[in-house]
Structure formats: structure tokens, C-alpha cells
Amino acid sequence: MTTSLKNLTLDFMQSEKGKHSNYKLNAILGIKYNHENKYSHNFLVQFQNIKTNFVETVEVAPELLRYKFKIGNIYKEGKFVNKDTNQFEKYLEIDTSKMKEQVPLYKVLSKDSIKSILGESEFNAFKFGGNYCYVHENEEERYVIPSYVIALYYYFRSSSMKEALYKSNPFNLCDRKNSNLTDKLNTILVLESNASKLDGPFIYRFLTNEISQKGFIDFSRSISSFKNKMDMAHKVTNIIPITALFSTRETFNIKIRYLEIKDTLSNKKTYLVNEIQNDDSTLDFEKLTVLKKKRKDSEIDADSEDKLNIKGRKPKKRKTNVITRTPTLIYGTHTIKELENNQNLSLLNKDITYGLLEEKGGNISITTGEEKKGEVSVSFSKGTSSGDETAQQTKLENDDENKNNISKPPIFDIFLESIEFIENSNLVSEFLYDDIPKNIPVSYTKNNEIISSCMINNRIKQYVSCSFEYNDTSIVLLEVESDNNDFATWVMSSEKTISEEDIIKILEMRYSEQKQLDEIKWKYNNQSNLKFNTHRHAQINDENEHEEVLERWFLRLLHKISQSHQYLKYQF
Numbered sequence: 001m002t003t004s005l006k007n008l009t010l011d012f013m014q015s016e017k018g019k020h021s022n023y024k025l026n027a028i029l030g031i032k033y034n035h036e037n038k039y040s041h042n043f044l045v046q047f048q049n050i051k052t053n054f055v056e057t058v059e060v061a062p063e064l065l066r067y068k069f070k071i072g073n074i075y076k077e078g079k080f081v082n083k084d085t086n087q088f089e090k091y092l093e094i095d096t097s098k099m100k101e102q103v104p105l106y107k108v109l110s111k112d113s114i115k116s117i118l119g120e121s122e123f124n125a126f127k128f129g130g131n132y133c134y135v136h137e138n139e140e141e142r143y144v145i146p147s148y149v150i151a152l153y154y155y156f157r158s159s160s161m162k163e164a165l166y167k168s169n170p171f172n173l174c175d176r177k178n179s180n181l182t183d184k185l186n187t188i189l190v191l192e193s194n195a196s197k198l199d200g201p202f203i204y205r206f207l208t209n210e211i212s213q214k215g216f217i218d219f220s221r222s223i224s225s226f227k228n229k230m231d232m233a234h235k236v237t238n239i240i241p242i243t244a245l246f247s248t249r250e251t252f253n254i255k256i257r258y259l260e261i262k263d264t265l266s267n268k269k270t271y272l273v274n275e276i277q278n279d280d281s282t283l284d285f286e287k288l289t290v291l292k293k294k295r296k297d298s299e300i301d302a303d304s305e306d307k308l309n310i311k312g313r314k315p316k317k318r319k320t321n322v323i324t325r326t327p328t329l330i331y332g333t334h335t336i337k338e339l340e341n342n343q344n345l346s347l348l349n350k351d352i353t354y355g356l357l358e359e360k361g362g363n364i365s366i367t368t369g370e371e372k373k374g375e376v377s378v379s380f381s382k383g384t385s386s387g388d389e390t391a392q393q394t395k396l397e398n399d400d401e402n403k404n405n406i407s408k409p410p411i412f413d414i415f416l417e418s419i420e421f422i423e424n425s426n427l428v429s430e431f432l433y434d435d436i437p438k439n440i441p442v443s444y445t446k447n448n449e450i451i452s453s454c455m456i457n458n459r460i461k462q463y464v465s466c467s468f469e470y471n472d473t474s475i476v477l478l479e480v481e482s483d484n485n486d487f488a489t490w491v492m493s494s495e496k497t498i499s500e501e502d503i504i505k506i507l508e509m510r511y512s513e514q515k516q517l518d519e520i521k522w523k524y525n526n527q528s529n530l531k532f533n534t535h536r537h538a539q540i541n542d543e544n545e546h547e548e549v550l551e552r553w554f555l556r557l558l559h560k561i562s563q564s565h566q567y568l569k570y571q572f
Helices: 062-067 111-117 125-129 147-154 159-166 197-208 210-232 413-423 500-512 517-527 543-565
Strands: 022-032 042-049 055-060 074-076 079-082 087-095 132-137 141-146 187-191 251-261 269-279 287-297 315-323 327-337 351-363 372-379 388-397 429-439 462-470 473-480 489-494 531-535
Touching (some): 022 055, 022 125, 042 062, 055 062, 062 147, 062 159, 062 388, 132 147, 159 197, 159 388, 187 197, 197 351, 315 388, 327 372, 413 462, 413 543, 473 500, 473 543, 489 543, 500 517
Parallel strands (some): 141 269, 287 351, 327 388
Antiparallel strands (some): 042 055, 132 141, 251 269, 429 462, 489 531
């Protein structure tokens, strides 16, 4: 009785009033403090009924906000319906060493801006404005990066990381005794059985990087500190503003989903970042082996309920609605596995392997043998023995049972061999090769999943490019990953300089808009100075003819470009 993340829905979306309505997730309002279980705080968020504008303020597990419910998206009965068309995606270079101060959103955004973000409603303006943020700006524009966006990307990668965070201890996730974290050339990280396997590289950073570890602990302590402050003022703690630090202090790129907002507090263009989708911050190792413990049953430790791994009675049926009540432990823990579509840019060119380390003792499985009658709902809160018997403890792992190795970076052997020949040729000038693979723009299904044509080896396809000048013509060659080796190189040529925006536009037409290559060729070759074509790879079947094959391939390429522009002349 497995559960898919995409089928889960929130309780209010299954009620009579919410069952048939479309809801937009407008904003994250803060952390809803759980007085009964301090290790199970959820995020308080605002949904808005698209038709009536009625606001629903509900608790949602942070894991669900990372992987399922995204700010700006519209949902019906828990299923993705549509995206906010006013949102955009881009890579943004930031310098976190200069981001030393977090400020409340209400000091950065005007009341009118906050009102527009919350769907013309002022009901939750106070809560939303109390969250903290960083501001990244230049002479013309500024990007407001809320701390909840940072928290979701860096600290809530799985349920086990969430629990470790609330306990203020990343070391709960690993076995330091059997790990070797000092040798960066051959690092070994042994994870406890409750940890998520694909979290390994990021757990390593929390354990070894002083800044990352401080951010982890400070985030947790900020919750306790706010609670203590409210207690001293004899006030009940209901909602806690979110503060979260970036994991490193350095200059790096983040891929963001953002929204332009009009704000009277600044004369610059202002953008609100709604999601960090990827980044290339430093992971300071060359080779990492992640071993996750798989324990055999042993003796019961009666004094430590937390150490028990209770299988328990299986529920008769597991419903798809998510509740926030504290679940019982009699059903054990239900695990939902979710693998991110994007390979993290920080892992490119890293040698990482995953495995299991089986050991005896430490845990016990308790099985009653009987199926529990009735239905249970899903809860991402931490369970207790006296918890609600209508709910089963559930955890989300960023994991893949069949994944022994993270997908290696793409190999562009044929392309690299061909452009090396171009670089050494005396026919071209200003040769430049961008050797860092980049993700292609993607298109999504109605279920908010990346379509298969944009994926390869369970990740987004990537591309590399080179540029050079020939007879006063700018030329860019693009190589996009393909499942077959006979894929053609893309060719862009123009009398003017070809910009990065030009490259992205063509990639978007092919992959975001799903246009055929012939359609793109027609558009550019009939309407624009910028010409677009494809050129088949060199077919090297005999090593003795290696140079000759590449030379013929290159001359055919130049001939094709000359025909496109109808003014280039050269002799074969």
C-alpha cells in the first residue's frame, strides 16, 4: 500500500467547501509552533480560493512545501492545476559573504506590495511581514530572498533532516565513529538508518563546514529563543518568524523562481524570490562514499522509545489526505520516496557512490501480526505511542532505492573532439568554449512533472557551447545531451554578437515550448538575421582517417553557414 506524493492532498481541500475549488498558494507565513511536540513544527501558509478570493490559513509540513506545494501554483483537491504566469526563472549570482544581515519583510516591502502578494488581503499581512529576508541588489534592481525560501531548499530536504534540525543536532544523522570526514579525496560518511541517502553530501557539509553547521544550529535555536522571549512576556507562542542562513559564505549561483512586484519603498525594480530550485555552492570533497546503515533486529531498549523501529500493525487503508495531528506509532512509519528532478549543480564533477552498511543490534521491530481495522490519514508530525490512532507517522526521503551512483555529468566526447579541431584551425578567431554543463529550460505536464523529452538518466538534460568568429560572422555551436550518439550539433550564426539570451531563447523554444527543430529553423532562417541550423556529428569509423573526417565535417559546417548568409566566400 504505497503512497505517491503527487496524490496527497490537504485536509481542507477534501472538505465540502474546498473539494471542487481551485486554490493558489500565496505565501508562507511562518512556523506554527507545536506545544505538544516541539519536534513537529509545521509551516503556516495561506491558500486563496481563485473564484471567491476566500483565504484559507493552514498548516503544511515543510517537506510538502519543498516537493509538492509551491508558492504561486494553483491546486485542486491537492493536484497541480496551473502555474502563475507572472513568475519567471533564472540563474542569479549572489555573494553570501556580503549578506550579513537579515531584515523583516515589512521593512523591505511596502504595505501595498505585501497586500498584492497575499491576494489583496490584509488578513495575514502581520504574520507574513514578520518573516526575515536577505536583499541582493545592484544599481538597477533588487532581489528579496525570504528566509523561508532558504530554509526549504537547504534545511528541509527530507523528513529526517527536518527532525534533526528541530533537535538542533545534525550529528544525529550520522555515525561519526565509523565515518571518515577528514580525507576530502576519499571521504566516507556513514548515515544512521533513519537518514535519507541522497542527503549525504549536504549532511557532510553541515558536519564539516563551520558556517553551515552554525546556520543549522542557529535556525533551530531561533525557534527556542523566540518561544522563550514570548514566555517571558507571558504571551502564547503560536507563530514564529522564519530565519535561515545560507549554507556557505561565498559567491555562487542560485536558480530561482521569482515574481516582479511594484514597491514604493525603492526606486529599483523589485523581485520577490519564491523558490530556490538549484545552486552551485561549494561541497568541499572530491570523492564521497555514503553508506546508510541497515540494522537487524536485536533486543528491545525499553527506556528509549525513540530508538525503536516499530513495524506494528498495518492499517487497513491509508487515505491520501494529510493532517497535522500527532500520529500513533502502532502502525510504524510509512515512507514516501521523492527524487528531485534536478541534479544539484554542486554535485557536478563529484565522485559519489551510495551503499548500505548492514549491522546487528540497536533497533527492534515489533509486530503484532494483526491488521488494524479502519482507515488512517497521513501525518508528517513525529509520532508517539499515545498518538492519534487515525493517523500514521509518515516521512519523506529524498531517495531512490535503485540509485547506487548519482548520475555523472554528461559526456560530450564527439562534440569536444570536433571543436578541438576547430580551435586548432587557422580559419577561425576568438574561439571560446564554455565547459560548464548547464540545464536546459524545461516543460511540465499537467501534474507538474518535467516531461520525459527534457530528461535523461533521471535528471534534466544539459548542454555545452562554444563560440568563434569566421569572416566577420559570429558562430555558436550548442551540444545538447541525447540518448543516441548521432544527435546533431546546433548551429547559430549572425553578423551581430550572439548573446546568452539568444541561446536561451532557442533552447526554450525547443524544450519549454516543445517546438520541433524544423519549426525553429524556419522561424530564424526566414525572419531573422540570426540563423539557426543543425549539423550532423562527424562519423569517425577509422582512426586512420580521423583528421580527414574532422576536416570534411568542419568544411561542411562552414559551407552550411555561408549558404545561410549568402555572402561568405571561401575555397575548399
